[in-house]
Amino acid sequence: xxxxxxxxxxxxxxxxxxxxxxxxxxxxxxxxxxxxxxxxxxxxxxxxxxxxxxxxxxxxxxxxxxxxxxxxxxxxxxxxxxxxxxxxxxxxxxxxxxxxxxxxxxxxxxxxxxxxxxxxxxxxxxxxxxxxxxxxxxxxxxxxxxxxxxxxxxxxxxxxxxxxxxxxxxxxxxxxxxxxxxxxxxxxxxxxxxxxxxxxxxxxxxxxxxxxxxxxxxxxxxxxxxxxxxxxxxxxxxxxxxxxxxxxxxxxxxxxxxxxxxxxxxxxxxxxxxxxxxxxxxxxxxxxxxxxxxxxxxxxxxxxxxxxxxxxxxxxxxxxxxxxxxxxxxxxxx
Amino acid sequence: xxxxxxxxxxxxxxxxxxxxxxxxxxxxxxxxxxxxxxxxxxxxxxxxxxxxxxxxxxxxxxxxxxxxxxxxxxxxxxxxxxxxxxxxxxxxxxxxxxxxxxxxxxxxxxxxxxxxxxxxxxxxxxxxxxxxxxxxxxxxxxxxxxxxxxxxxxxxxxxxxxxxxxxxxxxxxxxxxxxxxxxxxxxxxxxxxxxxxxxxxxxxxxxxxxxxxxxxxxxxxxxxxxxxxxxxxxxxxxxxxxxxxxxxxxxxxxxxxxxxxxxxxxxxxxxxxxxxxxxxxxxxxxxxxxxxxxxxxxxxxxxxxxxxxxxxxxxxxxxxxxxxxxxxxxxxxx
DNA sequence: CTGAAAGCGCTAACAG
DNA sequence: CTGTTAGCGCTTTCAG
Numbered sequence: 001x002x003x004x005x006x007x008x009x010x011x012x013x014x015x016x017x018x019x020x021x022x023x024x025x026x027x028x029x030x031x032x033x034x035x036x037x038x039x040x041x042x043x044x045x046x047x048x049x050x051x052x053x054x055x056x057x058x059x060x061x062x063x064x065x066x067x068x069x070x071x072x073x074x075x076x077x078x079x080x081x082x083x084x085x086x087x088x089x090x091x092x093x094x095x096x097x098x099x100x101x102x103x104x105x106x107x108x109x110x111x112x113x114x115x116x117x118x119x120x121x122x123x124x125x126x127x128x129x130x131x132x133x134x135x136x137x138x139x140x141x142x143x144x145x146x147x148x149x150x151x152x153x154x155x156x157x158x159x160x161x162x163x164x165x166x167x168x169x170x171x172x173x174x175x176x177x178x179x180x181x182x183x184x185x186x187x188x189x190x191x192x193x194x195x196x197x198x199x200x201x202x203x204x205x206x207x208x209x210x211x212x213x214x215x216x217x218x219x220x221x222x223x224x225x226x227x228x229x230x231x232x233x234x235x236x237x238x239x240x241x242x243x244x245x246x247x248x249x250x251x252x253x254x255x256x257x258x259x260x261x262x263x264x265x266x267x268x269x270x271x272x273x274x275x276x277x278x279x280x281x282x283x284x285x286x287x288x289x290x291x292x293x294x295x296x297x298x299x300x301x302x303x304x305x306x307x308x309x310x311x312x313x314x315x316x317x318x319x320x321x322x323x324x325x326x327x328x329x330x331x332x333x334x
Numbered sequence: 335x336x337x338x339x340x341x342x343x344x345x346x347x348x349x350x351x352x353x354x355x356x357x358x359x360x361x362x363x364x365x366x367x368x369x370x371x372x373x374x375x376x377x378x379x380x381x382x383x384x385x386x387x388x389x390x391x392x393x394x395x396x397x398x399x400x401x402x403x404x405x406x407x408x409x410x411x412x413x414x415x416x417x418x419x420x421x422x423x424x425x426x427x428x429x430x431x432x433x434x435x436x437x438x439x440x441x442x443x444x445x446x447x448x449x450x451x452x453x454x455x456x457x458x459x460x461x462x463x464x465x466x467x468x469x470x471x472x473x474x475x476x477x478x479x480x481x482x483x484x485x486x487x488x489x490x491x492x493x494x495x496x497x498x499x500x501x502x503x504x505x506x507x508x509x510x511x512x513x514x515x516x517x518x519x520x521x522x523x524x525x526x527x528x529x530x531x532x533x534x535x536x537x538x539x540x541x542x543x544x545x546x547x548x549x550x551x552x553x554x555x556x557x558x559x560x561x562x563x564x565x566x567x568x569x570x571x572x573x574x575x576x577x578x579x580x581x582x583x584x585x586x587x588x589x590x591x592x593x594x595x596x597x598x599x600x601x602x603x604x605x606x607x608x609x610x611x612x613x614x615x616x617x618x619x620x621x622x623x624x625x626x627x628x629x630x631x632x633x634x635x636x637x638x639x640x641x642x643x644x645x646x647x648x649x650x651x652x653x654x655x656x657x658x659x660x661x662x663x664x665x666x667x668x
Numbered sequence: 669c670t671g672a673a674a675g676c677g678c679t680a681a682c683a684g
Numbered sequence: 685c686t687g688t689t690a691g692c693g694c695t696t697t698c699a700g
Contacts, residue, residue, distance in 0.1 A: 002677050013687045018679055025685050042468075044445045048391065049677035051382035052692050062426075067414070068407035077401050080428040089446065092396075092424040094414040111378045112423065134376075218611065247611050277552065277581050279613040336693050347671045352695055359669050383693035386676050 001043050010037035021045050051113065060300065061109035063093040063102055064120040069216070070272040071289050072120055075142055078293020079118055086301055088115070099125055106131040116300045118142060118293075123183040138303035140296045144186050150303065150311040152296045156186045156269075159285035159318040160194025160239065163267045166283070166320065167237040168202045170328050172265055175199060176228045176235030177211040178221065178245050187216075191241045191269065210235045214245050218274075221248020229256060236264060237326075243268035243275040243284055250278055250325065265326040271319075281323035288316045335377050344371035355379050385447065394634065395443035397427040397436055398454040403550070404606040405623050406454055409476055412627020413452055420635055422449070433459055440465040450634045452476060452627075457517040472637035474630045478520050484637065484645040486630045490520045490603075493619035493652040494528025494573065497601045500617070500654065501571040502536045504662050506599055509533060510562045510569030511545040512555065512579050521550075525575045525603060544569045548579050552608075555582020563590060570598060571660070577602035577609040577618055584612060584659065599660040605653075615657035622650045 007014045012030050019026050020034045037043065051057045060083050064072045080090055091114055093105030099122060106128075109117055116138035124146060132139065132149065141151045164175060177195050182188040199206055209231055214224040221244060228235060229252060240246035246268030250260060258264050260280045267283040268275055275282030295314050303309045341348045346364050353360045354368045371377065385391045394417050398406045414424055425448055427439030433456060440462075443451055450472035458480060466473065466483065475485045498509060511529050516522040533540055543565055548558040555578060562569055563586060574580035580602030584594065592598050594614045601617040602609055609616030629648050637643045 003679095004677080014678080015680085015687055015689095016685095019686090022679075024680095027685065030686090045679095046386065046677055047446050048382045048385035049692090050679070052380065052386060052677085052694085053679045055692090057382065059425075067401065067411050068404060070402055073402035073407055076426075077428060080401070080426065081430075084428070089442070090426040091393075092410075092414065092426050094411060094418070096415075108423070112381050218607065251611060273552065274608055274611060277585060277608060277612055279611075337695095338693080348694080349671055349696080350669095353670090356695075358696095361669065364670090379695095380693055383676090384695070386678085386693085387695045389676090 001041060003045060006037065006041065006043045009041060009043075010034050018045075055113070056115050057113050058088055059091050059112065059114040060088045060297075061091045061093060061105065061112070061114040061117040062120070063095060063105045063109075063117065065095050065097045065102075065122050067094055070274070071270055071287070074289035075120055075293035075296070078290035078295075079297045080293075082294050082297035082301070088301075097122065099123055100127065103127045103131045106135060110135060110137055116140070116304045118296050118300055121146070123181070123185075138300055138307065140300045140303070142292055142296045144184075145313060148311060150296075150299045150313070152292045152299065152314045152316065153186060154287045154292070154316050155318050156190035157194040157197070159269055159287070159320075160191035160241075161197045162194075162318070162320050163269070163283065163285055164195045164198035164239050165201065166322065167239070167265045167267060167326055168198055168204070170265065170326065172235075172237035173204065174207070174210060174233065174236045175204065176238040177206070178224055178228065178238055178249055179211070179213055179241040180216060180245070181213060187241050187269075195239050214241075214248075216242055216244060218244045218248040218251075221245035222252050223248070225249035225252040229253070229258065234258075234264075238264060238266045240266065240268045243270040243272045243282060246282055246284070246325075247274050247278055250280060250282070254279060261324065261326050261328050265328070267326055271321055275323075278325070280325045283323045283326040284321050286319040286321055288318075292316055335375060337379060340371065340375065340377045343375060344368050352379075389447070390449050391447050392422055393425050393446065393448040394422045394631075395425045395427060395439065395446070395448040395451040396454070397429060397439045397443075397451065399429050399431045399436075399456050401428055404608075405604055405621070408623035409454055409627035409630070412624040412629075413631045414627075416628050416631035416635070422635075431456065433457055434461065437461045437465045440469060444469060444471055450474070450638045452630050452634055455480070457515070457519075472634055472641065474634045474637070476626055476630045478518075479647060482645055484630075484633045484647070486626045486633065486648045486650065487520060488621045488626070488650050489652050490524035491528040491531070493603055493621070493654075494525035494575075495531045496528075496652070496654050497603070497617070497619055498529045498532035498573050499535065500656065501573070501599045501601065501660055502532060502538070504599065504660065506569075506571035507538065508541070508544060508567065508570045509538065510572040511540070512558055512562065512572055512583055513545070513547055513575040514550060514579070515547060521575050521603075525573075529573050548575075548582075550576055550578060552578045552582040552585075555579035556586050557582070559583035559586040563587070563592070568592075568598075572598060572600045574600065574602045577604040577606045577616060580616055580618070580659075581608050581612055584614060584616070588613060595658065595660050595662050599662070601660055605655055609657075612659070614659045617657045617660040618655050620653040620655055622652075626650055 095101035121144040212224045214220040271286035429435035455478040546558045548554040605620035
């Protein structure tokens with residue numbers, strides 16, 4: 001059923017029907033007649049047809065590297081909650097960690113004429129720069145900072161600094177570092193700098209033999225930890241750039257019979273479920289993923305409502321959670 | 335830029351442009367001229383406008399209870415992988431475990447004229463029945479069975495049976511059950527029946543004092559486990575309907591100093607990350623979530639291509655993974 | 669193989 | 685407050 005048929009059914013003009021659905025002037029009688037007809041027929045205007053006229057689709061594109069990553073999922077849930085309230089629907093672009101696909105979805109979503117895009121960013125390439133510049137669409141970046149665009153990010157440096165300091169102040173003197181690629185400005189570079197900052201405060205020199213890069217997975221945390229643990233003088237504490245990596249490292253330590261936290265303190269970043277239930281509850285920095293998603297959605301909606309809104313950076317705080325994996329005092333077994 | 339302007343730019347007619355993008359008859363010269371113009375201008379036909387004519391949107395709706403649940407995320411990644419290959423985009427409906435919202439998204443997506451819907455189902459209400467019947471849209475249900483619709487589900491009964499049997503054959507005689515609501519046919523009822531089947535095979539009567547229902551969370555697993563553990567005679571093994579619940583129960587056992595697996599064997603269902611890294615690696619049944627998503631997507635695409643395709647049920651197998659939490663022989667400490 | 673022209677279902681001036 | 689009307693950007697006959 002289209003608007004013409006429906007208008008005839010309700011005994012009003014097409015214009016009245018359109019006004020009914022778009023909040024225009026309408027007498028009470030007509031409004032009621034239409035409402036009744038809607039209830040009877042279930043009529044609803046076609047989104048495609050109205051998009052073609054209004055140049056808005058009610059669609060928001062979300063581009064993310066992976067769904068089965070707790071942090072991404074939580075951000076996306078935050079986004080979904082806010083956008084749903086405002087009647088927007090979410091278009092999903094899963095890139096499987098392929099930066100080229102991020103760019104691809106950017107154009108794909110643009111072609112679909114989404115009203116705005118939220119990008120859970122990983123690393124930025126030249127292609128990103130070009131895609132951003134030719135986007136001409138409200139865009140909010142989550143998890144990273146990028147000049148001239150609205151961003152919601154975490155205090156990665158601060159969190160890494162605080163965690164490393166926590167371990168050093170408990171007596172560790174050979175800090176190990178298990179990070180991610182520095183192509184990732186936030187989780188890679190920033191957290192690395194936080195680590196270094198804590199070291200320098202304790203007058204410690206970073207030791208390249210105690211530092212290693214891993215993928216964002218438990219498995220690779222396990223694998224890369226091996227490299228740090230097999231050396232002649234192994235570290236006495238380990239800062240890991242993510243909880244997943246930390247858990248992998250913890251598993252390797254357990255297998256090698258390295259006691260946690262006495263011989264090895266470990267911490268991660270993120271506060272995901274996995275750290276809470278690990279063999280030794282993981283000390284970590286809680287990052288506010290869901291809040292980040294909600295804030296990103298709010299920022300985007302503001303920009304959609306007013307395209308002239310100046311871009312803005314939101315840096316969310318962190319919260320240090322001290323747990324077994326770094327708690328040297330009351331030694332805990334079993 | 336619209337098709338008229340673009341056609342003028344390329345020096346061809348609108349019809350030629352349309353044919354170019356829709357695989358119609360076109361001379362080689364025109365095809366090249368258009369291709370060149372596309373490269374120069376980046377022109378792409380408006381999806382809204384073409385939807386209005388073709389009655390297809392290239393959109394597939396996915397309705398799910400929660401993103402930050404590993405199983406849902408993995409199913410959705412499977413869906414995304416297949417649909418993306420075929421040029422479809424995913425519209426996301428997160429219901430936050432509210433069955434009413436499932437129904438709401440069903441209509442919302444229908445209004446958007448998605449080409450098909452995949453529902454990661456939880457429980458079915460009367461409202462679902464009505465919504466299904468008035469949908470007139472290809473629909474595939476994942477995780478549950480529902481008459482007359484295509485479904486992709488797991489062998490919940492078989493998995494629960496095999497796991498319970500595994501524990502009983504290792505000598506357990508007071509099996510505890512930590513399940514989910516039986517309103518959930520698959521995870522609730524089926525797994526319960528699998529549990530019962532194993533018991534009856536060992537000539538054991540289910541003991542209501544050893545059985546309890548929990549939410550789908552670690553926290554509630556922890557809480558409800560308490561009820562089973564505080565009784566005069568506690569169970570000597572625990573079948574949990576999900577990994578999350580099992581992990582919660584495991585935590586409570588550890589706190590109470592109940593040794594796993596000697597005093598208490600525990601198993602879950604799903605094979606999520608969390609069970610692999612738990613204090614005692616969790617025995618579980620691997621369910622093929624990603625495969626389920628991929629199969630569901632394929633089923634849906636077939637139905638979209640041919641609306642007359644008869645509905646079909648796919649029941650995926652499981653795989654028992656025996657780990658520490660039920661391995662009585664070589665007692666493992668740390 | 670091609671272009672002209674008729675609409676798809678809707679919104680938004682516009683003139684009452 | 686209301687209806688008429690002219691498109692929005694596209695696909696698809698239809699007659700060449």
